[in-house]
Amino acid sequence: MNKLLALLLFCLLPGLTMAQDVPLLRGYVNDYAGLLAAETVQRLEQTLGDFERSDSTQVVVLTVPSLQGEDIEGFSIRVAEAWKIGQKGRDNGAILLIAKAERKVRVEVGRGLEGALTDLVSGRIIRGEIAPRFKQGDYDGGVTAGVSAIMAAVKGEYSAAPRDLRHGKKSAPPVVGLLVFLGVACIFLGALSKVLGGIAGAAGLPILASLTFPGLGLAVLAGLGVAGFLLGLLLAFLFGGGGRGGGGMSWG
Incomplete structure (x- = not known):
């Protein structure tokens, strides 16, 4: 011993x-x-x-x-x-x-x-x-x-x-903003529950796709719903934890 x-x-x-x-x-x-x-x-x-x-x-x-x-x-x-x-x-x-x-x-x-x-x-x-x-x-x-x-x-x-937006350069397409919003929603809801993060992805990805590419078939949207659910779970798992906040990086 x-x-x-x-x-x-x-x-x-x-x-x-x-x-x-x-x-x-x-x-x-x-x-x-x-x-x-x-x-x-x-x-x-x-x-x-x-x-x-x-x-x-x-x-x-x-x-x-x-x-x-x-x-x-x-x-x-x-x-x-x-x-x-x-x-x-x-x-x-x-x-x-x-x-x-x-x-x-x-x-x-x-x-x-x-x-x-x-x-x-x-x-x-x-x-x-x-x-x-x-x-x-x-x-x-x-x-x-x-x-x-x-x-x-x-x-x-x-x-x-x-910084590029502050200096008047061309901003990203609206779809990028929607993607960012969807990702943040998945992370925020995922902090409460991983399932909620998945649900946000399942609902958000088909809606985003239908707005960006009108005329998509039901089967495609259903597939995107499954993909969105998995993506939401992944984002919630990676970024939805608790603890102190903060951000960091290297300047080298």
């Missing part, structure tokens, strides 16, 4: 020792990777402090030199659980996490902000505001723009439209 326990500990200890400690929360801006100028840190401290006092929402920034092999989502969740950002009972906090070595960014969002800072909005903020500046080596500008966008999203003032 003792040998079995020793073997189990031997297998588990490497994984436990690889996880780095959660950094101490020193303020609104915790620049452990040394990416930001002192003036930027001071300015963001003032901005985020004013934002919390006016809106009660807490937004903090964390930069780390490396994730040391850990997944950014898992690390950001550990940080969120340790720091407990947001007002007690409201969970209205967000963490902008930057991992320098891995060139990864994530916005970890408390449940109280998931309605405003959805995965879609967080992803757009990273892709549209942060990553382009980081690619140019402008960490100060990227973090500042990201923080401003997060605050705007919390207040309902951030446009989550892609």
